[in-house]
Amino acid sequence: MALQIYNTLTGNKEEFVPVEPGRVKMYVCGITVYDLCHIGHARSAIVFDVICRFLTSLGYQVFYVRNFTDIDDKILRRAAAEGVDYRRVSERFIRAFHEDMQSLGLLPPALEPLATEHIPEMIEIVRRLVEKGVAYKAGTDVYFGVELFSGYGKLSGRELEDMVAGARVEVDENKRNPMDFVLWKGSKPGEPAWESPWGPGRPGWHIECSAMARKYLGAPFDIHGGGKDLVFPHHENEIAQAEAAFDAPFARYWVHNGFVNIDNEKMSKSLGNFITIRDVLDSVHPESLRLFVISKHYRSPVDFSDETVGEAERGLERLYSTLEAATQRSANGRNDDYPDEILKKQDVELFEKLESLPALFSEAMNNDFNTAQAVGYIFALQRNLQRFLDKFGRKNLKGPCARLAALSADCLQKHCQVMGLLMVDPEVFFERQRTLKLKTTGMSEDEVRDLIERRHKARIEKDFAEADRIRKQLEEKRIQLEDFPEGTKWRVGLQP
């Protein structure tokens, strides 16, 4: 089955056909840089990261652009509050954003253009709109006349009359229609300003995306993405500006991700119930957060809590644990070659899961990026692989068994990596996991090691009462010991 994408513009899943064969041009609305990012931003970034990785895995060359809106009222307000130039604010949060995205393990876009570096392009669009009579100057501002663009409302699926009837529109005497929106804002004294045919000012909110998307991706380009809340007015207005200015379709597939909720309520800066990315990553591995996000379909809302993220974390540990065991124990013979019939004989069910995963995975992902279903198939392979390993106790595998386990582990990892999971060596993962979790227990690694050593001595002396006392002492700090022939490992359990 070919890739189907749900298109907000039509309200249907549609077969994806790129404008240019073999290439995908994708524009995702980035952030307005006036504060730290929260996990809603993380979800959006992860969703489009997975889309980008999957498209790449299909063989497309993906040209991914994600902008920064670095001039806006909120930035100016914050700069004023701090008594600094607005650029100090935007630069600081761009840096923070990059740190967050890197922590999340996201592929960097090909381009990250800044609004303030594209003022001439924006002025050009406004100029065209004014020339065509679709925009008008009122006072020191220039507005887009929504009634003058026949397609207005096609993305969000609403009629102008209905929106006006909603009555929650700001009163502005300059506007001819209450739904008209500003393209160019005359600057007030002390505000940053650029010269324009309408006097000194700065661009309105939506225009930068129309300008930058067109400049770097042409028209129409393939995928335009962002959070659901951008459908209206941001994306609706982008379409209106771009299509009215150039008389050409703007973007083909509009992809919008659902929100992150806290206690079943939308998380947002305005509600003040938001959790920043760095707060979460302080105690949660980025891949745990990623698995949490992709365990649900991207268009549905998702409820964030320590519990739901904890579940994802347990699942991820399982994946890594199986990967580690399979890799280590199949080292002898992983490169030997055997005919399929021989491999199949070692474990029919595992062999069949291994054989079928690629097709099932593609089918799920081709169906509007159904990562939740894809994850389900991956766990099915994981379970069969772990079961197969367990059949041999703790022994290393040899011959066709080793080969089958190695192929399964590779398959597992390969498909996970399309979604940005299992990106590091299991040992590195577990080490990081311990460090992250240990912080929440108030114990140091040396203390833990010391106690383990003392317990080890007690066990040699068959002083099991003392050994169990130490185990219990550690368990009270949520540190769980696991005895292996080669030594004792430990892990930190979830917070209650």
Next chain:
RNA sequence: GGCGGCAUACCCAAGUGGCAAGGGAGCGGUCUGCAAAACCGUUAUACAGCGGUUCAAAUCCGCUUGCCGCCUCCA
């Protein structure tokens, strides 16, 4: 007031006409000095309620109830 979405086991969650994926948690067992992890078994005659279409519906249609989002800055 307008527009849209959602309702699947204890929790999370996939499933758009043909025997209800997957994860977490629980319970019983195997393993273990004791554990943990892992594995095995087990947990929805049933998909908010009612009615309809169909040989066949969680899936399509209608109504009802409940929750959420957008219409204002927001990923």
